[in-house]
Amino acid sequence: MHGWIILDKPHGLGSTQAVSAVKRALRTQRELLGGTEKWKVGHGGTLDPLATGVLPIAVGEATKLAGRMLDSDKIYDFTIKFGEQTDTLDLEGKVVAKSDVIPNFGDVEDVLADFVGEIDQVPPVYSAIKIDGARAYDLARSGEAPEIKSRRITIYALDYLSEEAGSVTLRAHVSKGTYIRSLARDIALALGTVGHVTMLRRIKAGPFTLETAISLDKLDEAARGGTIGGLMLPLTAGLDDIPALAVSPDEALALRQGKVLSGSDIATGLHLAFDGIIPVALVEAQDGDIRVVRGFNLMPKEEDR
Structure with a gap:
C-alpha cells in the first residue's frame, strides 16, 4: 500500500x-x-x-x-479577532495586549494589498523554530524571550471572506514557511490595533x-x-504537476540502481519516470543526462507494462 x-x-x-x-x-x-x-x-x-x-x-x-x-504552497481560511493579542497569537494563549480600536470592513480591505507579494515576516514565539538547538516554544514556556529573525515569505493572494462584530475572516494563499498567526498579528497592527487567530482551516496543501x-x-x-x-x-x-516520462524496462532497472541515463533530449527539469504504469523515480533532466532525485521501490508485474 x-x-x-x-x-x-x-x-x-x-x-x-x-x-x-x-x-x-x-x-x-x-x-x-x-x-x-x-x-x-x-x-x-x-x-x-x-x-x-x-x-x-x-x-x-x-x-x-x-x-x-x-x-508546497498552501491555502488557509482564518479569522482574526481584533482588540486582544495573545502570547501564542491564537485562542490558546494568555492576553498580552489590548486595544479599543476595532476596524471596519473598509479599513481591512485597504491594508490587505500591502501584504500581497514577497514580505518579511517574524514567526511566532510559540513555534517549532530552532534557536541554538532549542525549540522556540520550549524557550517561551520556560520564561525566556527568544529572539526570532524575520524570514522572506510570499503571499500569493489575500481575500476578504466575511466579518462579524470585532472579527474578520480572510483567505490566504501562501508560500512555505508562512505563519498565519503572524500574518494575523501584522494585519491587526497595520490597522492600528491588535488581534489574534480564533479559527484556522487549511483548505489546500500542494495538490x-x-x-x-x-x-x-x-x-x-x-x-x-x-x-x-x-x-x-x-x-x-x-506529483500531478510533474510531466511523465516513459522508460524501457532496462532504463527503469538502471534508474532503480541509481545510474544516470545519458543522451536524452527531453526538456530540462523534473520528470516522473514510469515503467508501464509503475512509477520508477522522480528524475531531473539536464544537459542530456537523467539523474534520480527520488527513487521508488515499486516493481511492476507483467500486466502493468
Whole structure:
C-alpha cells in the first residue's frame, strides 16, 4: 500500500497524533486481514492543533515525497479577532495586549494589498523554530524571550471572506514557511490595533484539497472493514504537476540502481519516470543526462507494462 491519505484534521489534534491515528488504522486493518507487512507513515506539512483541514498523510513509498509537500504552497481560511493579542497569537494563549480600536470592513480591505507579494515576516514565539538547538516554544514556556529573525515569505493572494462584530475572516494563499498567526498579528497592527487567530482551516496543501479529505471516523470505519486502500490517493497524486516520462524496462532497472541515463533530449527539469504504469523515480533532466532525485521501490508485474 503506497499513496496518500488526506485527512480533514480535527481541532485539537496535532500532526504527529494524526500520523499515529493512521498507523493505528493500518494496524487494525492488518490484524483484520491477517497481513504481516508494515508501512512507513509520515505527514506532508505540520498543522497546529488549533487548526483544522487538509493534512496529507504519506504511506509507504509516498513518504519519500513528504518533504516535497513541506515545500508546497498552501491555502488557509482564518479569522482574526481584533482588540486582544495573545502570547501564542491564537485562542490558546494568555492576553498580552489590548486595544479599543476595532476596524471596519473598509479599513481591512485597504491594508490587505500591502501584504500581497514577497514580505518579511517574524514567526511566532510559540513555534517549532530552532534557536541554538532549542525549540522556540520550549524557550517561551520556560520564561525566556527568544529572539526570532524575520524570514522572506510570499503571499500569493489575500481575500476578504466575511466579518462579524470585532472579527474578520480572510483567505490566504501562501508560500512555505508562512505563519498565519503572524500574518494575523501584522494585519491587526497595520490597522492600528491588535488581534489574534480564533479559527484556522487549511483548505489546500500542494495538490490536495478538502474535496479528497476524510475524517478520522471514516478512516476508522474503513480500517474495520479492511477498505483503507479505497480511500487512498495514488503515490503519483502528489506529483500531478510533474510531466511523465516513459522508460524501457532496462532504463527503469538502471534508474532503480541509481545510474544516470545519458543522451536524452527531453526538456530540462523534473520528470516522473514510469515503467508501464509503475512509477520508477522522480528524475531531473539536464544537459542530456537523467539523474534520480527520488527513487521508488515499486516493481511492476507483467500486466502493468
